[in-house]
Amino acid sequence: MRILFLAGGSPATIFGLAPLATAARNAGHQVFLASTEEMMPVAAGAGLPGVPVTGRSIRDFMTTSRTGESLQWPEDPQEHIHFIGRGFGRMAADSLPALTELGRAWKADLVVGGMLCFAAPLAARHLGIPYVRQAWDTGEPPEVDGAAASVMGPELAELGLDRLPEHDLYVDICPPSLRPADAFDAQPMRYIPGNGQRALEPWMYVPGERRRILVTAGSRVSRHQYFDYVRELARKVGALGTELLVAVPDDVADELTEGLRHVRAGWMPLDVVAPTCDLVVHHAGGGTALSAMNAGVPQLLIPNMPKLVPPSRRLVDFGAALMVPDGEDSQDAVVAACEKILGDSSYRERSQALAAEIAGMPLPAQVVGALEDLVG
Structure with a gap:
């Protein structure tokens, strides 16, 4: 069987699809992973054959x-969600011709698209093959789909459609306890942490004497993106006097943490480091949140995008996290929230309950069977 996977334009979307794609390869199937040109090194790092479908x-x-x-990013939270959907819709329209031609030339049997990869269902319709939609986090706003469709009129019309096609199977990595009430019926799949690796040092897998807090805003921090957000967050958390880990790309690590004490900064594989931590403080990104859940570590969430607020609330309601809204994250508020989590064992207990729930979900190797059934 030949399975064509389509990821988004960020490392997190590659890492989200890699476990199922790797399981399919290990089961003897042929796999290609399509994405943007700049994501090809990430695909190669994940051990997957990558094909660019847009430059x-x-x-x-x-x-x-x-x-x-x-276009300018809107300030209104609801419009922000639609804005993101339209952006992914434009990406889908640009990628669709190359993706369809790839599937036709390679004779793909199945298309698996990430949650916001809207070219995947249209390419599958062009090719007359099944389409699987896979979540890459704990939930995306449903409004995003309609917003994407609103800028894909020509692509939909070519297929005689007025909306995006439905999936033949939905694979969800969200723990059942955190699924929204209106979520699609799904084939559950265990979340397997994915991130870039590096040569490990003992401190990464052996905690020190101090309590350890990890601060991050994902893999895309640069001097032009999220830099001030992470620097200020690290400064606020640093006031606690714990051991501080700041997970950021190496090229900004020293500048970002200048003046802080008891700090280690740079690229860190979260699948290794997170289990050694007492708390993860972050931007509420889906991959980071799931990595902390998988490790059974409580979280302090400071969502830096409106679409991240609903899944953050579900995690808070479960008792495994606290949330400080963006704009209300003063040093006093962040320190107080960290102290509350560290001083109340129930946050750790609820986080470990989530980790156990994740561990009980079907492995990607088991879900490959559901893909095989679709093709028949």
Whole structure:
């Protein structure tokens, strides 16, 4: 069987699909992973054959209309969600011709698309093969689908459609206790942490004498993106006097943590480091949140995008985290929230309950059987 996977334009989307794609390869199937040109090194790092289907970046699609006009990120939370959907829709429209031609030339039997990879269902329809949609986090706003479709009129019309096609199977990695009430019926699959690796040092897998807090905003921190967010967050958490880990790319680590004490900063494989931590403080990104859940570690969430608030609330309601809204994250508020989590064992207990729930979900190797059944 030949399975064509389609990821988004960020490392997190590659890592989200890699466990199922790898399981399919290990089961003897042929697998290609399509994405943007700039994500090809990430695909190669995950050990997957990558094929670029657009030379443009996700940042470009978010800030440029289909007619070339520059777009500004909106401040209204609801419009922000639609804005993201339209950006992914433009990315899908640009990727669709190359993705379809790839599937036709390679004679793909099945298309598996990440949650916001809207070219996947259309390519599958063009090719007359099944389409599987896979979640890469704990939930995306349903409004995103309609927003994406609103900028894909020509692509939909070519297939005689007025909306995006339905999936033949939905694979969900969200723990059942955190699934939203309106979630699709799904084939559950255990979350397997994915991230870039490096040569390990003992401190990464052996905790020290101090309590350890990890601060991060994901893999895309640079001097132009999320830099000030992480620097301020590290400064606030640093006031606690614990051992501080700041997980960021190496090229910004020293500058970002200048003046802080008891700190280690740089690229850290979260699957290794997270289990050694007492608390993870972060931007509420889906991959980071799931990595902390998988490790059974409580979290302090400070969502830096409106779409991250609903899944954060579900994690808070479960008792495994606290949330400080963006804009209310003063040093006093962050320190107080950290102290509350560290001083109340129930947060650790609820986090470990989530880890046990994740461990009980079907492995990607088991879900490969559901893909085989679709093709027949």
